[in-house]
Amino acid sequence: MISYGDFKQQIDTLRLDICREIYRQNKALIRVKKEDVAVARLTAIFDRTLEISNRLGFQAMSVRDLSEATGISMGALYAYIESKDKLLEMILGMGRMAVARVMTMEPPEPVDPRGQLRWLLRAHLFLTEAMQPWFYFSYMETRHFDQQARERAMEGELMSERYFADCLRAGVEQGVFQPRDPEFTAALIKPLLQDWYLKRWKYRRRNIDVEAYADAVIAFIEPAVLQPAVTAGCAAND
Amino acid sequence: MISYGDFKQQIDTLRLDICREIYRQNKALIRVKKEDVAVARLTAIFDRTLEISNRLGFQAMSVRDLSEATGISMGALYAYIESKDKLLEMILGMGRMAVARVMTMEPPEPVDPRGQLRWLLRAHLFLTEAMQPWFYFSYMETRHFDQQARERAMEGELMSERYFADCLRAGVEQGVFQPRDPEFTAALIKPLLQDWYLKRWKYRRRNIDVEAYADAVIAFIEPAVLQPAVTAGCAAND
DNA sequence: GAACCGAAAGCGAGCGCTCGCTCGGCGAAC
DNA sequence: GTTCGCCGAGCGAGCGCTCGCTTTCGGTTC
Structure with missing residues (x-):
């Protein structure tokens, strides 16, 4: 039987892949061209969003809060996300993808x-x-x-x-x-x-x-x- | 063993008592003096708040929404509640009282x-x-x-x-x-x-x-x- | 290596709007 | 006529989002 440690490692690799895929899916809306930079920052945006939202709620998290937490200015943030609503959609999509991949294991x-x-x-x-x-x-x-x-x-x-x-x-x-x-x-x-x-x-x-x-x-x-x-x-x- | 129907009846009576008690506790902050009117409207405010909040979330519920749902104008609402935060406190207090009373049965x-x-x-x-x-x-x-x-x-x-x-x-x-x-x-x-x-x-x-x-x-x-x-x-x- | 340049990425003050909340005026009741 | 309760336009603050400007980057020329 697989241990949690092994499982966790697989998931961590998966997460980056999925963020990369989300970047490619939404390439048309994301103004940042260099993939590695964009994926890294997107990942950070997702992580910080989850962290703040789980403390205060997604609605209560202002985009300014997120800007401060990620160190990305308001303007730059909107080069990665189309809107706050689309950010939520991207995050949900990320999780669904992860679940789907693990469940087909x-x-x-x-x-x-x-x-x-x-x-x-x-x-x-x-x-x-x-x-x-x-x-x-x-x-x-x-x-x-x-x-x-x-x-x-x-x-x-x-x-x-x-x-x-x-x-x-x-x-x-x-x-x-x-x-x-x-x-x-x-x-x-x-x-x-x-x-x-x-x-x-x-x-x-x-x-x-x-x-x-x-x-x-x-x-x-x-x-x-x-x-x-x-x-x-x-x-x-x- | 008690049936749910009997239990429900007891709770419904309890609810009004508790709203009355909450009114008396917060009398100093409530500008409406006639107890029966005040208790009835307070109960309605609590009910509508729970209903809207459970659909949209408490934060997302605006006081204007609540005013429309209860049929009480903005100004009048604030004769019953001190602030939106205190409304939340009153509602939590109401539930805690009910739980405490039932649990001592x-x-x-x-x-x-x-x-x-x-x-x-x-x-x-x-x-x-x-x-x-x-x-x-x-x-x-x-x-x-x-x-x-x-x-x-x-x-x-x-x-x-x-x-x-x-x-x-x-x-x-x-x-x-x-x-x-x-x-x-x-x-x-x-x-x-x-x-x-x-x-x-x-x-x-x-x-x-x-x-x-x-x-x-x-x-x-x-x-x-x-x-x-x-x-x-x-x-x-x- | 220095100087230059267009593109990419970043920045944050400011826009229009909605929020929680207030307050001066008003009608009904005793 | 005084009191009690109701009304809703209006307030400053904070929201999501934008846009004109600056900084950084990567390649080209001397």
Whole structure:
């Protein structure tokens, strides 16, 4: 099973690639021609935006705040972003791309439903840990988005539930999991994963890292989904 | 066990009392003297504020929006609220009072840990259902509060976890619950309860009401906390 | 290497607008 | 007639964004 450290490294490489791709997509609107400079500054703009927004909210962040935080003047900022709204769109696009790429990574080897559930849980937690600012931002700002962006966010939520529901259904068919409503169970799993990036302070003050949290969540979920006969064994072995 | 309908009625009565109390507390700052008029309008101001804020965010709600929604002119509004910030404080105070009063309601009769856990879960869900706009507001706006209000919100979160942790600890001592870290388990229960008021759209589109959600959460949690021997019986009986 | 030049990138005061909030005037009620 | 409550135009501040100007960069000429 992949460790968080390895995972984090992959994500960090991915992030720069994605920023570069966003630059190329929006080349027509960005007035800065030298790609390396532009990508580096765009990345900084995104990072600072997430940081300030997650403290104050995106609306409450003024472009002057962002200018001060990045060290880029007002005028120069608008050479990189078309408007504050488009900045938000670019940031959302960046996160969606990252999620899409990670989710198409296959689990290391074909596994049984229980192993697959564990892999799914860990992968989700690791991803949201590596990109915590983005996930927090996306969760908290959803209601300020325009309709299209809100629908995309809801679809994202439902899609990730589908991964879990599919896995649960497969487990039920193989007799490994209890025959509970898989959609509902998946819906209950989601907030357990989201709590990790929404209330970091709670776990940080208890010195719980993402690996420990993953273990605890798995131990919490499995008794509810595994057939009772298997449950006892599970509770005992970690 | 109390039904949601009964519970909701109690809360509705409580709400008016609390608005009246808030009026009396802030009498010095409110320029309107006739109590009945003032309380009625204050209640309307709170309701409309929650409604607009939960759609757009509190910051994005302009006082002009609120004036239009309540039918009270700008000038008159400021006869009821000292400032937009104080309005936020009053609303937070209202919710805190309601929570405090409900939480001091005793469970109908002394029960075993398992029954008490069920009662706690249902009471929490019913409360957040009856006052969903407030809980949603409080959750989403926390980061915009000043430090004191933020600390109060965090304390509220931790306090409600403590209820669950205490209950779990009692169950462990009596041999009913598994000897897991009660604080951590309580921390995982919290997001399951919060999902109900944070993502209503998800459950509404599946026609799941608060009673059904409570049942599902109980069925999901109990296998994780009950001793395995008892677990099998639980999974079978609802 | 120095001097020069056009293009690229950066700068920040200022624009129009909306925000939270105020205040002088006004009608209704006792 | 005095009091109470309501009204909405108007205030300074701060917002997103622009634009005329300056600085920096990279190549060319002597």
